[in-house]
Amino acid sequence: MAADAVTPLPFSVLLPVYAGDSPSFVRRAFESVTVDQSLQPDEVVVVQDGPVGAELAEEIAHLRDSTTVAVRVLQLEHNVGLARALDAGLAACTFDVVARMDADDIARPARFAEQLALIAEGYDIVGSAIQEFADERRPGAVRVPPGSPQEIERSARFRSPFNHPSVVFRREAVRAAGGYEDLPLMEDYWLWARMIAQGARGRNLPEPLVMYRVGAGAYARRGGANLLRSELELQRRMRRIGFTTRTQFARNLAVRGTYRLVPEALRRRTYRSLFAEETPG
Incomplete structure (x- = not known):
């Protein structure tokens, strides 16, 4: 445009x-x-x-x-x-x-x-x-x-x-x-x-x-104990205002919480498969 x-x-x-x-x-x-x-x-x-x-x-x-x-x-x-x-x-x-x-x-x-x-x-x-x-x-x-x-x-x-x-x-x-x-x-x-x-x-x-x-470290910052704490607090807040259901809250804790704890190499692969598409350099 x-x-x-x-x-x-x-x-x-x-x-x-x-x-x-x-x-x-x-x-x-x-x-x-x-x-x-x-x-x-x-x-x-x-x-x-x-x-x-x-x-x-x-x-x-x-x-x-x-x-x-x-x-x-x-x-x-x-x-x-x-x-x-x-x-x-x-x-x-x-x-x-x-x-x-x-x-x-x-x-x-x-x-x-x-x-x-x-x-x-x-x-x-x-x-x-x-x-x-x-x-x-x-x-x-x-x-x-x-x-x-x-x-x-x-x-x-x-x-x-x-x-x-x-x-x-x-x-x-x-x-x-x-x-x-x-x-x-x-x-x-x-x-x-x-x-x-x-x-x-x-x-x-x-x-x-x-x-x-x-x-360097971009995907490392997507995990770890500090980010897990923020993740848990985010999920609590979204549930508190009714933005998510109980089922969605439980799913998010299980999936997104686990994602914060897996090794960096696996976190990178998981993120790319869910949210990104590769483009030839």
């Missing part, structure tokens, strides 16, 4: 950054959501989540001086974690329509033109497939989410229905659901569940509009 076919909607890009991010990755992510886009944002809100090193601080200052797009930097005194950083960033955004971007990913040029067209049609949240990569020149597996509102609502009872780095949403729909709440590595899924329960309408595009950087 051509950018000139999109009903103009002003929108913000929300980009959180913390001490562990690479300055060069941050620069590439910023370029991909500004100068590379066929439909450029009206502002980029950079949330600096706590103190950062000198090199990253210099890069953030460079972004602030951008002549391409208005950039606002929100500096948080302490590292508060992703959920609280995003909530603070949402409050700082000027516009109701907000696009998420991670500091180490790359947005493809048609991303906002494609997604804003659906937001203009009345959807509250629009995501897309994402494509894993370690080297930008050799993209890998594609994670394809459920597409239609009905498929999203159905699948959300078992797995996160959106790829978090790919979403564009209406801030008011996020606020109506209570905003981001702290739940390590599960804050996005918990938000989507509450939004869907509140009646938010979602869509996913099958094209991988975001390249998702996968480094």
Whole structure:
């Protein structure tokens, strides 16, 4: 869909950054959501989540001086974690329509033109497939989410229905659901569940509009005792608000809980078989 076919909607890009991010990755992510886009944002809100090193601080200052797009930097005194950083960033955004971007990913040029067209049609949240990569020149597996509102609502009872780095949403729909709440590595899924329960309408595009950087340890982080604790808490919360049935709750504990405890190599194979398709590099 051509950018000139999109009903103009002003929108913000929300980009959180913390001490562990690479300055060069941050620069590439910023370029991909500004100068590379066929439909450029009206502002980029950079949330600096706590103190950062000198090199990253210099890069953030460079972004602030951008002549391409208005950039606002929100500096948080302490590292508060992703959920609280995003909530603070949402409050700082000027516009109701907000696009998420991670500091180490790359947005493809048609991303906002494609997604804003659906937001203009009345959807509250629009995501897309994402494509894993370690080297930008050799993209890998594609994670394809459920597409239609009905498929999203159905699948959300078992797995996160959106790829978090790919979403564009209406801030008011996020606020109506209570905003981001702290739940390590599960804050996005918990938000989507509450939004869907509140009646938010979602869509996913099958094209991988975001390249998702996968480094060493990416699948290791999907398991372990800490993530298992978050998984159990997520399932309790979804059951408490009536988002899942007792049967779905028991199934999720058995399947998703076990997934957090299996060896990394098996976890990688299982995830790819369920949620991704291989693409020749």
